[in-house]
Each structure stands twice: as C-alpha cells, then as structure tokens.
Amino acid sequence: MTTPTNTVTTKKPDVLVSVNDAKLHYAVGGAFAAMRGKSTVVKAVDGVSFDIRRGESVGLLGESGCGKTSMGRLLLKLEDITGGSIHFGGEELSKIRRKELKSFRSKAQLIFQNPFDAINPRFSIRQTLAEPLENAGIPKAEREDRIIKSLELVKLPEPAQFLDRYPHQLSGGQLQRVVMARALILQPEFVVADEPVSMLDVSVRAGVLNVFRDVRDRLGLTAIYISHDLALVRYVCERTIVMYLGRIMEDGPTEDIVHEPLHPYTKALVAAVPVPNPDQSHDPLPIGRGAPDPRNPPSGCVFRDRCPAAHARCAAEVPQPRPVGSRLVACHLF
C-alpha cells in the first residue's frame, strides 16, 4: 500500500473517503480553438473538499453542470484528477497502479442512471452478473450461487426465473434492480449511485429506493447518491452536499438543509422543489434568471450573478466553506 501524502484527514479511522481540494478541469473547444487561442477550460470540479465516514450516505445535490457527476467519477477513479487528492481507505487514488486497480474496483462501485444503457442488451441476466465475478476470478462453481444471492438482495422475486432472460424482457424497475445487483455482487464497501431512479416511473421508483436503503443498511455500505432532486436525496441520505458550478455551496445534515437552508443558492433550490400537496403555498423564487455557464463562471463567488444577496466582496473574493452550526457554508454572509 502506498503511503498517503496527506495524512491530516485520513488519520481518522472512521473516514473511508477523503477529498482534498479536488479539481477536474476539461479543455474544451478542440484544436481549431486552440490555434486561435480560444480554447477554454471547463472547471467541472474546482477545489472540492469533504470526508465521508464509513457507513455514511451522502447526497451530492445540484443542477445539471454543477459537477456532481464529475465528482462521482473522480471518487471512483473513472477520471484522472487534475489537482488535489482523493484518499480511499487511506490510499491515494492517483497512486493506485494498474495492477491494483482491480482490487479498488471491487471495493468501489457505480450504480448507473439509465438501466437500459448500463446493461448489454445481448447478455442474459446470468451473463450480466457473471461478468464481474469472472473478472474478479471467482471460481465458476461459486458464481451461480452468488448471482442468485445478489438478486435476492435487491428483492427480485424468484430470481432463478430471471437468469436466462434478456434485458428487454424486464421492466425498468426490475432492470434497475439488476444494475444494483451487479454493482453489489463483489461486495463493495462504497457505492456511487448516479440518479439511479431518474429513468423510472413514479410508481416503481419508490420500490427501487426502498431496496437501495435496505441494502445499504444491511451491508453497512458507504454511499454517495447523486441527484438533482432534494426530495429523493432526503429519502436516502442523512447528509447532503450542495454543489454549484464545480464548488460546494453548503454541506450538512439533510434535514437541516431542507428546513433551514442557509446558502442563498440552497434557499432557491429548496424553494423551487414542487411538492405534491395542493395546499402548499409558494413564495417567489429568491434567485435571478439565467443559467450557470461553466465555461465562463463569475469571479469570486460562482453564484453571485444569480444571487439576490450579492455584494462587492462576492466579486472580489471566493468564499471559503466555513462552519455554521452543524454545517459548512461557502458564502460571505456567514
């Protein structure tokens, strides 16, 4: 095992994942733009730090383009980090060599967003689930048993009857359970679920979420749940990290964020969530029009051009996350 270079946070025994000033920058525009000196850098993740304790479920919440999916991919070493570091179980991800990558992959898994894209349509369910076992060198004799067990885990009734079926013969809810079973079959410690129910109908969504909660509790998983929907995050995560244009705006207990959002962006986000109750009153949204432009974020606080409380300091200085009660808030108001 490599020695972690940053030992400040990883010393704590209960921390599984430690993210320190992580950056993921993409060059966009291509060769022509570069020749004309017009290539730009999109800072998908720009200086993000947080720790995840073992057994904790953390929601990564934000709008499209906020960097939540990029952050999730960094955590699984699916992207090479541009700057900063991520430690997993004390080991720095960027130092993991190719040979050790397999072992890391079996410990940290991704649950995909769209079950129809995540599974090879030509593979039967048995083949789909056997593949990771094969890659991990599990002997053939054990595989069938583990496949059945993993399908039982995600509460697919009578799993044996699904083994020889193909993805198109399953409903979206069943297929998403298979995707979950595949992510869990190697008994990972850590899973990143990227909007796992956004493609599903409401009546089946609840079932998949319940399975997710149940499996996580039973296996003691550490989980990241990526979503744009605070109501869903609240259902599965005790802690929420709110991101905007590659940075963390607020990080704290989900219930606190839902009931008393502090950051002006979180306030707008909470106010915008529609609720299925016709008697709920709605205040006007405390946010300016316009969309975040990741190619050209404002100076200082990235949210300032839409923020109703922006003042001079917000343009001059990037607000650093500061502790406010149980939370961290990156805003000059605090």
Next chain:
Amino acid sequence: MTEPLLSVRDLRVSYQVGRNFVHAVDGASFDVPRGSITGLVGESGCGKTTVARALTRVIAENATISGGQIMFDGKDLAKIPEKEMNALRWRDIAFVPQSAMNSLDPVYTVEYQLGEVLRRRGGMNRKQARARSEELFEMVGIDRGRLADYPHQFSGGMRQRVAIALALALDPKLIIADEPVTALDVIVQRQILDQLKELQTRLGISVILVTHDISVVAYICDRTVVMYAGKVAESGTMHQTLTAPSHPYSMGLRNAFPDLQGAASGVLTPIEGAPPNLANPPAGCRFKPRCPFALDICGSEPPVIDVAPGHPVLCHRAKESASLRIEAAKTETWMAPA
C-alpha cells in the same frame, strides 16, 4: 357553467404494430374548461402523449383515431377534413413539445422560425412579424436582441421559453404542452411554470399540461385527468383528485411521491408490478393486477361513477373510495397484492 372549450368523449387511438393493434387510448373522456390549466397525468405508456397528439391530429403514421369525439369550439376535431384541421393548428391549438429542440430547426435563427409561422400562418408582413416576434420574446422574458440567435445558443430553459413563444405566436385558445419542464432543473422548471401560469391568466387561454409529476400538477393545474393504461382512471378539480384521490391507482401514486415538506420519517410505498402491455391488456379493470382492493367483480369492465359532481372515477369500488383511501394510506396495504 359555460360550455368547456374542449370536450373529449370516448376517444380511441390505436397503433398498428405488424398485424396487431395496440389500443394506446381506449375510451378517454374529459373536459377542458375555458381559461384553465388541465394536468394530464400518468406514467410512461399510459397514453397521455397519444391523447395530446390526437387532439391536434399530429399522430404517428401507424396510428389512427379509431373512435370518439373531440369537440372543440363546436367542431369535432376527430371528423373535420384535414384542411380545416390544419387551419386550426397554431391559430387555435398550439403544441409545445417535451424537448424544445424538437420544435426548433437548428439551422435557422429563432427569428426566422417565428417569422415563418407569423407570415405563413398569420398572414403578417415582415414588419408586423418582426414587431410580433419582439413582443413574444418580451412576453416569455427573453431579451429581444437574442431573436437573431440560433437554437443551440440558448440554454435548455431559454429554448423552452422560445418554444412557448412559438406556441403563443398566433394567440391560440388552447396550448398543449407535453412534459414542458421534465428535462429541466428544478429552478428553471419553476421559472417556466410561473411564466406559463402568468401568461395563461393574462391571456385567458387554456392549457393542457401533460406530465408524470403530480407535484407539477399541484403547483400549477386547476384540473387533473389521471390516465392509466389507455383509460382515464379519474378526473376532477386538482383539489378533488389530489386531496381526495378516488381511484386506487391515484391513491397509490400519492404514496409513491416524496414530499419535501412532509415528515422526514415518511416511507415511500411503491405500487408493485408494472403497467400492463397494451397489446394484450387484462380483462376488466386494467389496474386489477396491481390493485390491493381488487375483487372478483373487477374482472369485468369497470363503470364510470361520479364520486362528487364533476369527479368521475373508473372503478367498481368508487363508492367506497373514502374508506379505501384510509386503507391506501397504510404501507402494508400495498405489500405484494395476492
């Protein structure tokens, strides 16, 4: 009460797939009052988009309106000749598709596309079209300077505003919006819904909002039509259908929805199973295989029963809906029906 703007009776739309017919809409009836927003709610494959498209008669090549009436302003849209129907589109009934990119041509500027509708269909000259385009952009809250932009230069939310401007171009009486905010982030979604509501009130038009999201219905709609497997399960005012859902499917849907303002300990309850295959629907009530309240009688075609004035429900047990609602609120009720 004045006559509704739109009155759909026993509408049937079927798709030919090979040698079989799939009855995507199988006897849908509902009214859209003047000056209201009606939410057409249901899951994927329930027929809501097919209904919406059938109202403008812009349906797939293999689809046919095989029965029923679509009474709009004294005309039966299911029967009038295509030429007459075509004259109604944009002028009287306009459509906002789910992805605005589908209604905008990527190789023309937005002004050109607005102008085309205004000149060709609205009979305006260039100058009038220009003035109207500017007015429309103002209405939907986009800077008029952006008229010369191409669709890809707009963000998702802005594009949806452009699509709404396009639909409003000729002052229609009815706008049909198919999941207009589904692909958008919550904040933009809320801004677009606010805009739609404001315009609907100001212009006194009617809107049919096709959506799968009952939170959106609760936020903006006056009336609700709940569809399940090609049929209307129930319809009524938004308050009736959301505070007193009377079809077991609507009751189940309410339980499956996370409520940000609700109790933290609340458990979401799924409806077990999946909607039926419409090529081969179950006999009788189509919700029967998933319904915790199903009886033997549900194997026969359910009647439409008014549980309250203007609140018809397609269920054998509709008269018991008040007591079923109490049962439906319990999670155990929905655990794997026998």
